[in-house]
Amino acid sequence: MTAPTKPTPTAPDAADARDGLAADASGETLHTPVIAWFDAHARDLPWRRPDAGPWGVMVSEFMLQQTPVSRVLPVYEQWLARWPRPADLAKEAPGEAVRAWGRLGYPRRALRLHGAATAITERHGGDVPAHHSQLLALPGIGEYTAAAVASFAYGQRHAVLDTNVRRVFARAVGGVQYPPNATTAAERKLARALLPDDERTASRWAAASMELGALVCTARNEDCAKCPIAAQCAWRAAGKPAHEGPARRGQTYAGTDRQVRGKLLAVLREAVAPVPQAALDRVWDEPVQRARALDGLVADGLVEPLADGHYRLPLT
DNA sequence: TAAGCGTGGCG
DNA sequence: TCGCCAAGCTT
Numbered sequence: 386m387t388a389p390t391k392p393t394p395t396a397p398d399a400a401d402a403r404d405g406l407a408a409d410a411s412g413e414t415l416h417t418p419v420i421a422w423f424d425a426h427a428r429d430l431p432w433r434r435p436d437a438g439p440w441g442v443m444v445s446e447f448m449l450q451q452t453p454v455s456r457v458l459p460v461y462e463q464w465l466a467r468w469p470r471p472a473d474l475a476k477e478a479p480g481e482a483v484r485a486w487g488r489l490g491y492p493r494r495a496l497r498l499h500g501a502a503t504a505i506t507e508r509h510g511g512d513v514p515a516h517h518s519q520l521l522a523l524p525g526i527g528e529y530t531a532a533a534v535a536s537f538a539y540g541q542r543h544a545v546l547d548t549n550v551r552r553v554f555a556r557a558v559g560g561v562q563y564p565p566n567a568t569t570a571a572e573r574k575l576a577r578a579l580l581p582d583d584e585r586t587a588s589r590w591a592a593a594s595m596e597l598g599a600l601v602c603t604a605r606n607e608d609c610a611k612c613p614i615a616a617q618c619a620w621r622a623a624g625k626p627a628h629e630g631p632a633r634r635g636q637t638y639a640g641t642d643r644q645v646r647g648k649l650l651a652v653l654r655e656a657v658a659p660v661p662q663a664a665l666d667r668v669w670d671e672p673v674q675r676a677r678a679l680d681g682l683v684a685d686g687l688v689e690p691l692a693d694g695h696y697r698l699p700l701t
Numbered sequence: 702t703a704a705g706c707g708t709g710g711c712g
Numbered sequence: 713t714c715g716c717c718a719a720g721c722t723t
Contacts, residue, residue, distance in 0.1 A: 445719085446719065446720095447720095448719090449718085449719040449720090450718095450719065450720045450721070451717095451718060451719085451720060451721095452718065452719085453717085453718045453719095454718085454719080456718090457719095490718095491720090491721090493721085493722090494720090494721085497721080497722095524721095524722095525720090525721065525722090526721085527720060527721050527722080528720090528721095529719075529720060529721090530719085530720075530721085533719070545719090547719045547720080548717095548718080548719070548720085549718095549719065550719090595719065598719095599718095599719075603717095604716080604717060604718090605716080605717080635715070635716075636715095636716080636717085
């Protein structure tokens with residue numbers, strides 16, 4: 386775990402990652418307290434219940450990519466009630482997935498989830514695949530989501546490295562406030578080095594370390610008094626020094642194409658019939674940017690242009 | 702590798 | 713108020 390501002394001299398291997406651990410922060414001394422804390426304090430989330438199943442876990446992971454739990458909850462419940470199996474979603478028009486996505490944001494995720502459901506129906510007999518490589522081949526599933534579904538839905542042993550876990554490791558092991566902007570090879574190797582050998586313990590550790598980052602070791606206003614590994618935390622031991630170096634990449638939004646795309650798609654989500662061009666023109670007054678945003682939505686497959694100049698969510 | 706991609710709540 | 717942040721993926 387290297388501070389964001391310092392270059393990594395050489396790519397360390399797993400042994401180096403282990404050697405880099407503080408003497409009092411070996412995997413064994415972290416697993417037990419974090420898992421015990423999780424057993425006592427984990428949130429009761431619907432996708433963690435036994436009846437959620439692999440499809441429920443997968444749907445939740447798509448929705449939780451960059452969207453907070455509180456906003457996912459109601460949409461998740463409606464989604465699973467309407468499409469309880471991948472094949473149920475695959476039968477629908479992709480535009481219905483985009484509509485049901487509502488205001489979760491990043492609506493391309495809805496399209497990709499529909500595409501993943503179609504691929505599961507065609508290639509995997511309707512069952513969410515259990516192998517990491519098969520999951521990774523589905524649209525919208527990357528390194529994190531493949532590991533998360535394999536671990537949470539199937540109890541497998543994978544390093545599940547999301548933003549919460551990365552922050553916990555950066556602090557507890559690396560002694561810095563924040564992890565690097567992009568996931569590094571050193572982080573992956575550290576995560577593998579810290580993974581419990583036992584499969585069941587590994588999957589519990591994955592969920593527990595994520596939850597710790599989400600509830601206690603948060604980006605702002607961390608609550609070290611409630612942390613089960615505060616005594617072993619390198620960042621706390623160092624006096625919790627503030628992040629050094631350039632600001633982390635910010636997300637601009639106001640005035641961008643993304644904002645225009647959002648407004649255009651909101652109109653189409655609410656409409657039951659194809660929408661005339663004039664209705665879309667009202668959402669943004671600058672015509673060049675407006676046209677560019679609409680073209681982008683069409684190119685992404687989120688919007689379908691009709692021959693008569695109307696637009697709708699995609700039927701195919 | 703870095704930019705692009707939504708939306709809303711919070712400090 | 714407004715910048716930061718939220719279980720990332722794709723190109």
